Amino acid sequence: MEKPRIGIFSLTGCGGDQLMILNLEDELLDLLSHFDIKSFQEASSYEETTTELDIAFVEGSVSTKTDLERLKEIRNRCKLLIALGDCAIDGCVQAMRNQQMTIAEKMRKVYGVEEDYYDVLEPKGLAAHVKVDIKIPGCPIEKTEVLHAIISLLHGDMPEAIDYPVCVECKLNEYPCVIIEKDMPCLGPITTAGCDARCPGLGLDCIGCRGPIKDEANAAEELNLLSEKGFDFEYIANRLRFFGGNFEEIVKLTGSLKKKIGEGGQTDE
Numbered sequence: 001m002e003k004p005r006i007g008i009f010s011l012t013g014c015g016g017d018q019l020m021i022l023n024l025e026d027e028l029l030d031l032l033s034h035f036d037i038k039s040f041q042e043a044s045s046y047e048e049t050t051t052e053l054d055i056a057f058v059e060g061s062v063s064t065k066t067d068l069e070r071l072k073e074i075r076n077r078c079k080l081l082i083a084l085g086d087c088a089i090d091g092c093v094q095a096m097r098n099q100q101m102t103i104a105e106k107m108r109k110v111y112g113v114e115e116d117y118y119d120v121l122e123p124k125g126l127a128a129h130v131k132v133d134i135k136i137p138g139c140p141i142e143k144t145e146v147l148h149a150i151i152s153l154l155h156g157d158m159p160e161a162i163d164y165p166v167c168v169e170c171k172l173n174e175y176p177c178v179i180i181e182k183d184m185p186c187l188g189p190i191t192t193a194g195c196d197a198r199c200p201g202l203g204l205d206c207i208g209c210r211g212p213i214k215d216e217a218n219a220a221e222e223l224n225l226l227s228e229k230g231f232d233f234e235y236i237a238n239r240l241r242f243f244g245g246n247f248e249e250i251v252k253l254t255g256s257l258k259k260k261i262g263e264g265g266q267t268d269e
């Protein structure tokens with residue numbers, strides 16, 4: 001039987017999601033032997049640029065016109081498109097200042113000119129531009145999650161999306177809640193689970209690195225909760241925007257930061 005043809009690609013991002021696939025170490029050779037790999041940027045300089053693909057894994061956000069052209073070209077030649085990691089899902093940290101400042105304002109602030117010398121766009125996830133079939137969250141992704149997704153696909157099944165928060169994993173592990181016990185500004189209640197509550201398990205607060213849970217995260221209630229704990233609006237807003245800069249409810253909630261950032265430049269976490 002012919003092996004599925006796959007490609008693994010990067011747009012704007014740190015390359016950490018491809019690295020997590022390479023970090024599969026014990027399973028990697030066996031796993032990849034089930035596929036016909038046509039592109040894997042971090043693993044090999046070999047690339048077939050026009051071959052039709054069964055599955056394309058794309059990490060990174062669409063942050064330049066070059067990214068957008070590349071994404072459309074990949075979408076046109078693959079059957080299944082997988083957004084790999086937070087950048088590809090919703091823009092991640094690159095999106096922190098979207099809606100706060102225009103590209104021209106950023107150019108003026110950083111370089112003192114307004115001309116667009118670069119081909120930049122407001123950082124967005126892949127789904128803002130093309131159809132995405134599967135999303136695997138994380139910054140970076142969990143290697144076991146991508147392994148399970150690939151195994152599901154090999155069996156002809158679609159991987160199941162996680163639609164519950166980190167708090168659920170905290171409870172399952174019987175970790176003490178760091179909001180209640182330590183008054184820490186944990187974002188676990190609105191963050192997509194799947195990391196086994198790694199940070200609360202170490203006594204740390206969740207900073208939301210797996211992104212807000214799509215259609216479920218109640219950012220307003222998180223803001224109320226942390227306000228009651230004494231954290232100020234600007235601090236919470238910056239924290240929410242760190243991995244949720246394109247998340248609709250967070251954009252609405254934190255809109256009032258715009259003026260402050262535009263005038264003051266830096267709003268430190």
Ligand code: SF4
Nearest residue numbers: 167170177178186188
């Ligand atoms: S520590 Fe954070 S993730 Fe865990 S239960 Fe409390 S709020 Fe939720």
Ligand code: SF4
Nearest residue numbers: 195199206207209210
């Ligand atoms: S920041 Fe939150 S989502 Fe990310 S690994 Fe820690 S607990 Fe998990």
